[in-house]
Amino acid sequence: xxxxxxxxxxxxxxxxxxxxxxxxxxxxxxxxxxxxxxxxxxxxxxxxxxxxxxxxxxxxxxxxxxxxxxxxxxxxxxxxxxxxxxxxxxxxxxxxxxxxxxxxxxxxxxxxxxxxxxxxxxxxxxxxxxxxxxxxxxxxxxxxxxxxxxxxxxxxxxxxxxxxxxxxxxxxxxxxxxxxxxxxxxxxxxxxxxxxxxxxxxxxxxxxxxxxxxxxxxxxxxxxxxxxxxxxxxxxxxxxxxxxxxxxxxxxxxxxxxxxxxxxxxxxxxxxxxxxxxxxxxxxxxxxxxxxxxxxxxxxxxxxxxxxxxxxxxxxxxxxxxxxxxxxxxxxxxxxxxx
Amino acid sequence: xxxxxxxxxxxxxxxxxxxxxxxxxxxxxxxxxxxxxxxxxxxxxxxxxxxxxxxxxxxxxxxxxxxxxxxxxxxxxxxxxxxxxxxxxxxxxxxxxxxxxxxxxxxxxxxxxxxxxxxxxxxxxxxxxxxxxxxxxxxxxxxxxxxxxxxxxxxxxxxxxxxxxxxxxxxxxxxxxxxxxxxxxxxxxxxxxxxxxxxxxxxxxxxxxxxxxxxxxxxxxxxxxxxxxxxxxxxxxxxxxxxxxxxxxxxxxxxxxxxxxxxxxxxxxxxxxxxxxxxxxxxxxxxxxxxxxxxxxxxxxxxxxxxxxxxxxxxxxxxxxxxxxxxxxxxxxxxxxxx
DNA sequence: CTGAAAGCGCTTACAG
DNA sequence: CTGAAAGCGCTTACAG
Numbered sequence: 013x014x015x016x017x018x019x020x021x022x023x024x025x026x027x028x029x030x031x032x033x034x035x036x037x038x039x040x041x042x043x044x045x046x047x048x049x050x051x052x053x054x055x056x057x058x059x060x061x062x063x064x065x066x067x068x069x070x071x072x073x074x075x076x077x078x079x080x081x082x083x084x085x086x087x088x089x090x091x092x093x094x095x096x097x098x099x100x101x102x103x104x105x106x107x108x109x110x111x112x113x114x115x116x117x118x119x120x121x122x123x124x125x126x127x128x129x130x131x132x133x134x135x136x137x138x139x140x141x142x143x144x145x146x147x148x149x150x151x152x153x154x155x156x157x158x159x160x161x162x163x164x165x166x167x168x169x170x171x172x173x174x175x176x177x178x179x180x181x182x183x184x185x186x187x188x189x190x191x192x193x194x195x196x197x198x199x200x201x202x203x204x205x206x207x208x209x210x211x212x213x214x215x216x217x218x219x220x221x222x223x224x225x226x227x228x229x230x231x232x233x234x235x236x237x238x239x240x241x242x243x244x245x246x247x248x249x250x251x252x253x254x255x256x257x258x259x260x261x262x263x264x265x266x267x268x269x270x271x272x273x274x275x276x277x278x279x280x281x282x283x284x285x286x287x288x289x290x291x292x293x294x295x296x297x298x299x300x301x302x303x304x305x306x307x308x309x310x311x312x313x314x315x316x317x318x319x320x321x322x323x324x325x326x327x328x329x330x331x332x333x334x335x336x337x338x339x340x341x342x343x344x345x346x347x348x349x350x351x
Numbered sequence: 352x353x354x355x356x357x358x359x360x361x362x363x364x365x366x367x368x369x370x371x372x373x374x375x376x377x378x379x380x381x382x383x384x385x386x387x388x389x390x391x392x393x394x395x396x397x398x399x400x401x402x403x404x405x406x407x408x409x410x411x412x413x414x415x416x417x418x419x420x421x422x423x424x425x426x427x428x429x430x431x432x433x434x435x436x437x438x439x440x441x442x443x444x445x446x447x448x449x450x451x452x453x454x455x456x457x458x459x460x461x462x463x464x465x466x467x468x469x470x471x472x473x474x475x476x477x478x479x480x481x482x483x484x485x486x487x488x489x490x491x492x493x494x495x496x497x498x499x500x501x502x503x504x505x506x507x508x509x510x511x512x513x514x515x516x517x518x519x520x521x522x523x524x525x526x527x528x529x530x531x532x533x534x535x536x537x538x539x540x541x542x543x544x545x546x547x548x549x550x551x552x553x554x555x556x557x558x559x560x561x562x563x564x565x566x567x568x569x570x571x572x573x574x575x576x577x578x579x580x581x582x583x584x585x586x587x588x589x590x591x592x593x594x595x596x597x598x599x600x601x602x603x604x605x606x607x608x609x610x611x612x613x614x615x616x617x618x619x620x621x622x623x624x625x626x627x628x629x630x631x632x633x634x635x636x637x638x639x640x641x642x643x644x645x646x647x648x649x650x651x652x653x654x655x656x657x658x659x660x661x662x663x664x665x666x667x668x669x670x671x672x673x674x675x676x677x678x679x680x681x682x683x684x685x686x687x688x689x690x
Numbered sequence: 691c692t693g694a695a696a697g698c699g700c701t702t703a704c705a706g
Numbered sequence: 707c708t709g710a711a712a713g714c715g716c717t718t719a720c721a722g
Binding site for chain 2: 016059061062063064065066068069074076079084085087089090091093094097098101106107108109110111124125127128129130148152234263264266267270271272290291294295296297
C-alpha cells in the first residue's frame, strides 16, 4: 500500500509550484494552457486526484449533505433516497446517511454527529427536530430542509405534499362513492403528515354531513396497521370504507381484510391510502391513493439546499406540493371519477 | 453565523494547551482528571465539538464507508442499507452513498469519486468492479467488500448467500411437488447471483431427470419480469411452475399470472422466488422463497470491513451464507415440506 | 499567469 | 501528564 499521491509530487514532476497544480484542478482558476497541460500530464502519470477532505478543510465546503432517515421499509423512502442521491450527485454533492433513532431524544445526538462531519446541508426525512437543534444548525451556517414533515419554527425549510388537501380529496372520493360508515387508521400521532391528512380527511367527511365512525392508530407500521385493521373490522358493524394514513399501512389493512377476515375489497370495504408508492399500482393491491411525487419533492429539496449553500440565501422556504388522486380498484369508483 | 469553535479557543479558556484539548477528546489518550475536567467544562460552555474532517486529515481515518448501490426499488436493498448503516453507526462509522450508474463503464468513475472522499472502506452492492479498480483500492489501502455479488480476482472480499445451494433447494422443492414443466425467469445475465442460482436450480432439476422447459430474462426488473411472464405463460402449454430469480421479479410474475392471464397460483402454476424480502411474507403474495438474511450478510460485511481497517488485515474473505427454504402458499406444497 | 507563504483544525511524536 | 512544534494535503490572498 503506497500512500496517496500528493499535489506537491505532481508539482515537482511537472516542474511547477503546488499552487499551479491546485489551480489546474480548481474550476475557474487561472492557469495557462501550457501549465495546465504539464500538470495534467504529470497527474495522469502519477494517478493524482485531489483529496476532497483537504479541500474541504480550507474551503469550508465538504460537498456532503447529511440525510437523516427513518422508515426505510416504507417504499416511499428508498425512492426518495435514490432520487435525492442522484440529484445531489449531479450537482457534485454526496449523501452521508444517518438512521434516525427510535427514541426522539436521541435525534439531537445524531444531528450533532452529522454536524461534526462538516456537512454543507442537512435533509431530515420524517423526523422532528428540536428548535435547539435547528438553532445550532443555523449558527453553524448549515441549512436544514425538513422532508415530508412540517413543523413550527422559522429557521429551516420544509418540503411536503399538501396533506390537508390530499386528505380532503380522499374524503370527497369516498363520500361520492356512497360510503356512510367511514373509518380512519392514523399514522404516528406526532407526525405532521398524520395530523394534516387526518385534518383534511375529517374536514371533507364533515363537509358532507358525516363523521368518522371508527379510528385506530397504526403508527405508520405494517404490524400495527394490521392490528388496527383487526380491531376495526373484526365486528359485524364494521366500516364500509377506510383511509389508512399511508400506503404502507393500507397494504397491511387490505391483507387483513381479504385474507384474515374474508372481506372483499372493494366489494365489502373500500380502502384508500396516501403516497402512491410503486406497490400501490401493482395489481395485487391496485390501491386508490394520493400521489406524493418523490421526484418533485426531491427536486424542490435540492433546489432549496443548493440555493442556500451556494448563494448564502438564508430565507427558509416552505413548500407543499399538490398531489393528484389516483383512482384505482381498491375502492368503489363513483361515476365519472375514473382517472 | 458565527463560525465553529476551535480546539485552540477551548484551550485558552481552559488555560491549557491545544494538545491537552485534543487528548481529552481522543479516547485512550493520557490526560489528568483535573485537566480533563477543565477542558470538558470549557468545551461545554463554548459548544465545542472536534472537527471530524480535520481529525481525518491527520489520522488518515475518515470513519466513512462508501456504499455503491443499485436496485433500491428491490426491497432487499433498503433493508441492507438500514442495517448496514446501523451496524456501522454502532462502530463509529458512517455511510456515504453513491448510486451505481446504469452504464457499467461509468462505475469506475464513481469508485474514483468514492476514493476521493478518503473513505476507510467500500461496500459495493450488486455491482461488478473492474480489476483495475480493485487494484486502485488496494493501492490506496481501502478494503472493498462485494455485497451480494461474487467475482473472480483476489484482492477483495465478497459476501453472498450460497446461491447455488439455494437454487438447488428450490428445484428439489418443485420436483417434490410433482411439477413436470418447470420454467425459469433469469435476472441480469452478468450477475453472479443470477448465474449461481440458475446453475444450482438446473442442477437440481437435472438430478431429477428433468430439464427446464422455458427460460426468459427479466433482468431483475419489475416490468421486464412481467414481460417475461407474459411470453412464458400466455400459451396453452405453459409451465406448471416457475422460479423467478429474485422475489422482486416473482411478485411481478404472480401479478401477471393472476390478474392478466387468469391463472391460479398455486392452483395452475407454482411460483417461487429468492431473497425473502418483507413483502414475500405478506398474504397477498405469500411467496415460497430462499431466505437471504440481510442481517447476517450485513454482520459479515461489517466484521470483514472493520477487521481490515482496524487490524490492517489484508486477507480477503469470501463468505457464502446458507439460506433456508421458506415454504409458503405460492407453490404447491409436497407432503412433509411445510416449514 | 505564477510562486512562496500562510493557514484550515486537528493529532502526534518529542522533550520535559 | 503536559506543551511547543511540526505536519496532514490542500487553497488562497499576496506579490511579482
